[in-house]
Structures are given as structure tokens and as C-alpha cells.
Amino acid sequence: MRxxxxxxxxxxxxxxxxxxxxxxxxxxxxxxxxxGVLREYRRLYSALANDRCFAPSFLRATKALSELRLREKAETGWDRAETAVATLGIAGALAVALWAYTALGGPGAGLTEFLATSRRYLSPALESLRALANAAGSVGAEVGLVVTACFVLYVILSLDYLLVRPSARQATNG
Amino acid sequence: MAEDRILIEESLSGDQEAFRSLVNRYGGLVVHIVHRMIRNAADAEDVYQDVFLKVYQALPRFRLESKMSTWIATITYNTCVNHLRKKKEVLLGDLTEENEEGMRLRTDCPSPVERAERVDIAERLETEIGKMPPQFRTVLTLFHLEDMTYREIAQVMNLPEGTVKSHLFRARKLLRRRLAERYGEEELVP
Structure with missing residues (x-):
């Protein structure tokens, strides 16, 4: 018998x-x-489906997960810092625009010229920022920070343009 | 599947608790694979972190075309493989006849001490599995602990289905023989 x-x-x-x-x-x-061999295999299958030996590993995984949570918190803090810097930049830009609106002529004859100047000045910068933001989306948070830094620099340059050099512009136009 | 979709969408919208639910749901799967592939406890902790981070980072690219469990198992397996390669550990070893014969000669009769040490069968089995190359350990894990099909295991390990079947058959045959010869048939009690 086989x-x-x-x-x-x-x-x-x-x-x-x-x-x-x-x-x-x-x-x-x-x-x-x-x-008899069938019985041995059935016992082996039953033992193979038993994961009691994994208990220490589950504890290690829980520990690893708790450390992962710390890293996620750090990343979240980084994200918040980025958002704060970007918000400050936007707030700064709006403040400068408001100041320009009221102090550099306000509504009236100068408004059209101011808006046209602002549009000329803002459009390329916004386009560049948009392009950088698209690229940043696929590259990571670090590039996002660089974009934010560029935006902050832009606000500083705006302040320089609107606050420090108006007299020079007026002299040139005049 | 529907619950996975909700958890994924919530995780992608920044809900950390939703991601944690995903980790809790599939943590067992990750632990099973890592435990069987990475024998060093400290290394295993690093690999757990790597796996969870990779899952978190890759979540936006996951499409629910495949099962979440298969996707996470694939990430886990590949992370373990990369780790073993860095450590220059043997990944693709085989269960050679020579090994099998050697084991048989060495363990043809269990000693009285061995018989007296009635260690839990699961621990004995774990010891024997630990002597196998990582690929064999993983196939056993995915089939018997995760109830994956041959096709799913083949997808996770990037192997032909025939190879998966062959690995399973040979691993179980060797385990049965080793346990029976080493500890005696009557001790093969679950």
C-alpha cells in the first residue's frame, strides 16, 4: 500500500x-x-496559528509607537511654526497695503496709480510664489519653509519699496 | 474596507487619532512580520518605527484598489528586507536537504532532559522557525497568522505563487519532522 x-x-x-x-x-x-502524520500536521497548523509568543514584540511595538507619537508632535509643531510665519507675512503685507492706501494718497487720484503699481509689483511675485508652492507640495515641508522665507523676504522688500523709497520715486517721477 | 476608507480619509485630513486607529487595526500584522524577520529586539523597534512612518508618509498615494492589509504587509516586508540587506544577513537562504539530514541525525532521539523540559509547543516552534531563512518565516507567518491567500502572499513578497506554495510545503514538512524528532510525537500538543 502506497x-x-x-x-x-x-x-x-x-x-x-x-x-x-x-x-x-x-x-x-x-x-x-x-x-498519524495527518494528526501531526493538524497540531502543527494549530501551533502555527498561535501568536502567544508575540507578546514581547507587541510591547516593543507599543514602545516604538509612543516614540513615533513624539516625532509626529515635533512635526506638527514645525507645521504650526510654518503657518505662523506665513500668517505674519500675510498680515504684514496687508498692513503695508493698508498703510499705503491711507498714507500714500488714499482714495482719490493716487489710488488708480497705486493699484496699478501694486499689481505690476505683485503679479510676478505671486506667480513665482505659486510656482514655488506647487513644487513645494511634492518636495516636502523643508521647501515649504523656503517658500515661506521667500514670502517674508518679499514683505520686507515691499516695506522697503513703500516706506523707504517713496521719496526717491517721487523725485524720479517729478 | 469601508471603514478603512473613512480612516484613511480622516488621516489624510490631519486627524492623528484616525491614523492611530489604522495603526492599531494593522499593528498585529506588522508585529507578526517584523518579529519573524528581525530577530534582534532593538533592531525590531527601529523597524516598527520605520514601517509606521512609511505607512503615514505613503498614505496619500494609497488607492483602495488593493486590500489595506496587503499594502501594509508589503511595506513591512520591504522594510525588513532592506534592513536585513543593510545588516548583510542571509535573506534568500534555502532549506537544503543537507540541513534537513543534519537535523535528523542530530535529533533522532530526544533526551530525557528534553522530554522533562515541557516547554510550550509554541515556543519550541518559534525556535525552529527562527532557524529558517527569513523568506520561509514570512511565508509561514502570512499564511497561518494572517490568513492570506497564496496570491496575496505572492504580491507582498514579489514572488511567483508557485514559489510561495513550495516554500510553505517545504517549511511545514521540515517543521513537522524537526518537532516530532526532537520532542517526540506525543509532545506535539497545541
Whole structure:
């Protein structure tokens, strides 16, 4: 009598349809050697599905996760710093615009000229910022910070343009 | 699947708790794979962190075309493989006949001491699995602990399905033989 191979017995347990022909069932019912091997495999399968030995690893994973949380917090703080700098930059730009609106002529004849000048000055800068922001989106937070720094620099230059040099411009126009 | 989608969307919108729920849901899967592939405890901690970070960073690119478990298992497996390569550990070793014969000769009869030491079968099994090359350990883990299909395991490990089946069959055959020869059939009790 030919005994079943290990492969046939494993396939039998795995429940593959082709490996459960009636003759295999009959052989297992009458052959003590093969039914013994089948029992050993069933016990092995049961042990392989047991994860009690993983308890220490779960503890290590929990520890690793707690450290991961700290790193995420640091990243969140970085993101918040970026947002704060960008907000300050925008607030600064708005303040300068408001100051220009009221102090450099305000509404009236100078407004149209002021808006046209601002548009000319702002458009290329905004386009550049938009392009940089798109690139930054795919590169990472570091580039985002560089873009923010560029924006802050832009605000400083705006202040310089509107506060320090108006007299020079007037002299040139005049 | 629907719950995964909600958790992913919430995570992508910045909800840290949603991401934590994802980690809790699939943490067991990550632990099983890392535990079986990385034997050094300190290294395993680093790998856990790497895996979780990679999942977090790659989440925007995940499309729910495949199962979340398969995707996370793939990241985990690849992270472990990279770690083992850096450590220059053998990844693609084989269960050679020579090894099998050597084990049989060495352990043909369990000693009285071994029989007296009735260590839990799961621990014995873990010891024997630890002697196998990482690929065999992973196949056993994904099939028996994660209930993955041959196709899913093949996808995770980037192997042909036939190789997965062959690895499984040979690993189980060797484990049964080693345990029976080393500890005696009557001790193969779950």
C-alpha cells in the first residue's frame, strides 16, 4: 500500500478540492501511519496559528509607537511654526497695503496709480510664489519653509519699496 | 474596507487619532512580520518605527484598489528586507536537504532532559522557525497568522505563487519532522 506524501496530506488539510478525492479519504481512514502524520500536521497548523509568543514584540511595538507619537508632535509643531510665519507675512503685507492706501494718497487720484503699481509689483511675485508652492507640495515641508522665507523676504522688500523709497520715486517721477 | 476608507480619509485630513486607529487595526500584522524577520529586539523597534512612518508618509498615494492589509504587509516586508540587506544577513537562504539530514541525525532521539523540559509547543516552534531563512518565516507567518491567500502572499513578497506554495510545503514538512524528532510525537500538543 502506497502511503500519502507530505504534500498530499498538507493539501488535504489546506482544503484544496483536487486533493480530497474519495480514495484519499478512504486511505486516511484505514492507514494508521498516514492518519498519524495527518494528526501531526493538524497540531502543527494549530501551533502555527498561535501568536502567544508575540507578546514581547507587541510591547516593543507599543514602545516604538509612543516614540513615533513624539516625532509626529515635533512635526506638527514645525507645521504650526510654518503657518505662523506665513500668517505674519500675510498680515504684514496687508498692513503695508493698508498703510499705503491711507498714507500714500488714499482714495482719490493716487489710488488708480497705486493699484496699478501694486499689481505690476505683485503679479510676478505671486506667480513665482505659486510656482514655488506647487513644487513645494511634492518636495516636502523643508521647501515649504523656503517658500515661506521667500514670502517674508518679499514683505520686507515691499516695506522697503513703500516706506523707504517713496521719496526717491517721487523725485524720479517729478 | 469601508471603514478603512473613512480612516484613511480622516488621516489624510490631519486627524492623528484616525491614523492611530489604522495603526492599531494593522499593528498585529506588522508585529507578526517584523518579529519573524528581525530577530534582534532593538533592531525590531527601529523597524516598527520605520514601517509606521512609511505607512503615514505613503498614505496619500494609497488607492483602495488593493486590500489595506496587503499594502501594509508589503511595506513591512520591504522594510525588513532592506534592513536585513543593510545588516548583510542571509535573506534568500534555502532549506537544503543537507540541513534537513543534519537535523535528523542530530535529533533522532530526544533526551530525557528534553522530554522533562515541557516547554510550550509554541515556543519550541518559534525556535525552529527562527532557524529558517527569513523568506520561509514570512511565508509561514502570512499564511497561518494572517490568513492570506497564496496570491496575496505572492504580491507582498514579489514572488511567483508557485514559489510561495513550495516554500510553505517545504517549511511545514521540515517543521513537522524537526518537532516530532526532537520532542517526540506525543509532545506535539497545541
Amino acid at each position: 502511503h500519502l506524501t507530505d504534500e498530499e496530506i498538507q493539501a488535504y488539510i489546506d482544503g484544496e478540492a483536487a486533493s480530497r478525492p474519495p480514495q484519499v479519504e478512504a486511505h486516511l481512514a484505514e492507514c494508521p501511519v498516514c492518519s
